[in-house]
Amino acid sequence: MNSKSQELADLFLAGNEDQALHLVQKYLEKHTKDELYQLVLTPAMYWIGELWEKNIITVADEHLATAICDFVVSVTEVRRPLQNIHKKKVMVLGPEGEDHYIGLKMVASLFKENGWEVQYLGPNLPLDAAIDSAKRWKPDVIALSAALAYRLPILKKYAETFTSLDFKPTVILGGRAVSMANWPASETESIVIVKELDQLKSWIQTGKESDNDFSISIG
Numbered sequence: 001m002n003s004k005s006q007e008l009a010d011l012f013l014a015g016n017e018d019q020a021l022h023l024v025q026k027y028l029e030k031h032t033k034d035e036l037y038q039l040v041l042t043p044a045m046y047w048i049g050e051l052w053e054k055n056i057i058t059v060a061d062e063h064l065a066t067a068i069c070d071f072v073v074s075v076t077e078v079r080r081p082l083q084n085i086h087k088k089k090v091m092v093l094g095p096e097g098e099d100h101y102i103g104l105k106m107v108a109s110l111f112k113e114n115g116w117e118v119q120y121l122g123p124n125l126p127l128d129a130a131i132d133s134a135k136r137w138k139p140d141v142i143a144l145s146a147a148l149a150y151r152l153p154i155l156k157k158y159a160e161t162f163t164s165l166d167f168k169p170t171v172i173l174g175g176r177a178v179s180m181a182n183w184p185a186s187e188t189e190s191i192v193i194v195k196e197l198d199q200l201k202s203w204i205q206t207g208k209e210s211d212n213d214f215s216i217s218i219g
């Protein structure tokens with residue numbers, strides 16, 4: 001883990017919200033938001049996960065750290081007033097049962113930064129409610145996230161249901177479980193797997209999938 005992530009993880013665990021925010025704001029003077037999210041905050045939280053798994057920290061420590069990370073991500077979000085009514089729209093959510101949402105918030109933040117209209121529906125959203133919302137709002141893209149490997153079948157079910165809607169949204173799948181999984185490629189172009197935020201940023205900005213291994217689709 002890099003020294004910035006280590007420093008931040010220590011501040012999260014110490015409950016030091018002010019210094020954590022200060023460090024992040026300093027970092028953002030010379031780096032982009034996706035760098036902050038992917039290269040600093042994510043390793044810090046993964047490290048906290050390891051400490052938790054090994055019982056070096058308690059569940060309360062992990063909750064405190066997550067709350068501060070959540071706060072920091074919220075503060076870094078750009079909230080622009082709606083400037084034109086033809087903005088592209090993205091709905092961001094986690095499937096039923098999934099409680100991890102920091103990654104989802106980062107995804108929502110990146111879309112906002114790139115001028116998209118975002119509906120962040122949070123984690124653990126039942127499929128019926130998600131479909132109902134999608135049919136009303138008709139997003140161009142639906143972004144889904146899962147952290148736990150056993151969530152992949154439900155994620156696939158959500159993705160297939162969304163792509164069969166008549167307005168044909170593109171579905172982007174991401175999250176720890178997705179990047180660790182070895183899903184076979186398929187012809188389903190409207191389902192895109194994006195492993196990292198820099199790849200998401202490139203997809204948002206170019207509308208194209210990269211040539212690297214994130215650009216596989218599942219069927």
Ligand code: B12
Nearest residue numbers: 042045046049053098099100101102103145174175176194
């Ligand atoms: C905080 C945390 C929790 C919190 C979550 C609260 C919250 N607000 O999110 C709570 C306490 C609820 C929790 C619960 C559990 N957790 Co937990 N949790 C974590 C921890 C420490 C950090 C998660 C996090 O925020 N990571 C940081 C974010 C930014 O990373 P990320 O989600 O991967 O997102 C990045 C990318 O994946 C990507 N991305 C994410 N989503 C998307 C979506 C799209 C579209 C795209 C393009 C990209 C993308 O962008 C992000 C930027 O890099 C992780 C450790 C870890 N390695 O992640 C464990 C971890 C994920 N949890 C784990 C476990 C086991 C659990 C529980 C089962 C524990 C239990 N026994 O109850 C439950 C399951 C809850 C559930 N039903 O979902 C394990 C999973 C192990 C495994 N085998 O898969 C981990 C790895 C801890 C560990 N090392 O053991 N957890």
